Amino acid sequence: MKRHDVLILGAGPAGISCAARLAELGIRDVVLIEREADAGGVPRHCGHIAFGLREFHRLMSGPAYARQLTQMVAQIGVRRRTTVTAIAPGGEVDIVDPESGPSRIAGRAVLLALGLRETPRSTRLISGDRPRGVTTTGALQQFVYLQHRKPFERAVVIGSELVAFSALLTLRHAGIGCAAMIEAAPRITARKPADWLARLVLGVSVLTGTRLVAIHGGSKVEAVEIEQRGGRRRIECDGVVFAGEFRPETAILAMSHLALDPGTRGPMIDQYWRASDPAYFVAGNLLRPVETAGVAFAEGRIAADSIAASLAGRLPAPQRMIALSAAAPLKYLYPQRLALPLAGLSPLLMKARIQHPARGRLRLSANGREVWGRAMTALPERRLSIPISRLPQGEVDDIAVDFIEG
């Protein structure tokens, strides 16, 4: 079995930026593994212009951004069409590739950058028939932008996270009608101007406080049934797009030795982006649902610095840890643990989200004393940033993040 300095699993924004940074740091024995035929990750099939501002200082489409990313690792190379089937303690990884079949390779350090996906209809337990024409934004984008196909003519979009508006743009690009956007909550999840864009620019009716009751159809979707203010009605359509409710792609990890956080659904990390097995590091949207490609890119880069430090024996052993937990109404908080003595605190860390709209005070405490707090109104699917730099360096007895409602 060949042992490399670093394996990077996933050549999306996080994996690629990590590889590029490792090259800058002089670490050459790096293998970047990607299961798809092309590197670039999810942006490959996001047609709208919303990428690259932070990393490349100009706005570009997802595919252009994916190409730019791929250029960054032209020297390193990407092992494409290579699938990870299992991970084992100590950085050993089972892979398969088309030429050689199954094999095991290892890294002194391994970055997990496996990304995420949307929650499909089945996992949401939606009632009704199971006809063709039910999809997710990601699949729709691949139909439209990668295969240049129109999977249906008139769709209903379920959800109102930012990605749902990307679904609307994708529908418009493909010339597919949108019968409605449906959101169960009383207001849309994405930031406010998005629904104006939907209503005024795209002419889509945005139905908040509306629940999807069932999907109807024979071999193809014929309608959805919705419930709004106690009344039910049908909306005729031949496509249903489930948008958002992202979840980290962790099936391989769930069958491994790594500790997962039920809140983020991703692996638990410390401030060095290190998983419960110190051979493994994590960056990008595998950490949690969901941040922009730009954030994933920045995380990959800083995780590379930790990996380099680890290879040089400069990271503290993960022996003394303070566990952090996300008590309700917080939905999740990461990192889930901090290694002592406290050092290496990146401002990209200590992010949280809330379960439901709440008003109150978000607090950071150390040694039983509040070191930072802010009164706020918090909404679901919005990043809550806690200034980790307020923590004292060195020895600390306990650290807590909480949200006091009221």
Place this chain on the structure above:
Amino acid sequence: MTALTTRRFDLAVIGAGVVGCAIFRRFALGGLKCLLIERGPDILSGVSKANSAMLHTGFDAPPGSLEHACITAGYAEYREIHEKLNLPILETGGLIVAWTAEELAKLPGIVAKAHQNGVGDVYQVDRAEVLRREPHLAGDALGGVAIPGEHVIDPWSAPLAYVLQGIAHDGEVLRGVSVNGGEFDGEAWQLATRNGLIEARVVINAAGLQGDIVEAIARPSPFTIKPRKGQFVVFDKPAARLIGACIMPVPNERTKGVMLARTVFGNLLAGPTAEEQEDRDHEAVEQGQIEALIARAGRMLPDLARETVSALYAGLRPATEFRDYQMEALAERNWITVGGIRSTGLTGSLGIARHIADLYARHFGELEEATPIWTPVPNLAEHRPRRYQQPGYGEIVCHCELVTRTEIEAALGGALPAGDIGGLKRRTRAMMGRCQGFYCSAQVTAIAGERLAELPGGSS
């Protein structure tokens, strides 16, 4: 009306569910010119697309019933032929678990009935043994019955292999063709379809949910199909580690109840529900019922609460007003009825086919014993070698189920190409995994291209 096929068939089998497929195979092996007619776009479009995938021993079948005889014969033949057709058996065994004192009291009766049914290796186990074998089960289990021979198979590859063997023995398959009527002239049947006439000397009605409607072509149907819906929940693969054996409840009068089973594809399955309905064409999943099913499963297996649902499905079973299978030869009409195969058809099918062959021989003539041509199918079971594990597979298209482009292309060709996207999924597992097509549905569609009659959109 013009002839749909110019060939005159010895035998026409109406319905390509697992029972029709097994009958088609049996008679093609018997040297008859056979035609299998299916109204759906592919085989297994009806009842047989959704079941619990169990290979039953028949330990709990009504003693002395036709059902019991067919399960026993079907079980034996499956074990005999499965390797030659490259079909899997995941040897899990079964474990009936009692959760109440009332259920516990029924266990000795279950063992006695199993022994009466000739399944002699069934035995009762105490609470400690249940929890030793299945440490993830809820601690309030009171005892159990071990059925070492209850196993799990691939419910779609098996009937596909049967049909392919029938085709290898000169059988033909028509899909997308409904039989709407027919006339018998004393020698042969002229079956009427929208596309033309089909001539066959003997007709076998294996029409499943349409069984009574098709039966009316030959006579007023002596049974009425009363569809019974079963909903199932498929948990993602990490959940499969939570059980070893298939965990079965103590049955009550109406149903065998909710069981937990592993699948050959590596998942954990919970189901089925049992709900009567009128509609024969729709099998909707219902959130309320599914949530109740998940809650029921979670009471038996508490760690399931942390696992992810990857798929839901629902199937209709062709129950009738009778408990047993409805099988009969109408000697004067050259017609054989195979109806009311409720929930044991997957195991029973090979035995049913043998029983029907016996009926045929008694009334319509001898069958030959051809030397079988074996038609092995691609393996989809996780515990046996998959295509992606052999070098030179080209490319993995479906990442969740590790399905290669080679396999998808093979399923679109050959003696019985997939007839629709559902058929492609059943033949390959593509889009059947946890992401339900997020990653691969566009690419699978591109590969399928114009080769499928319908252009698939996303899948659910």
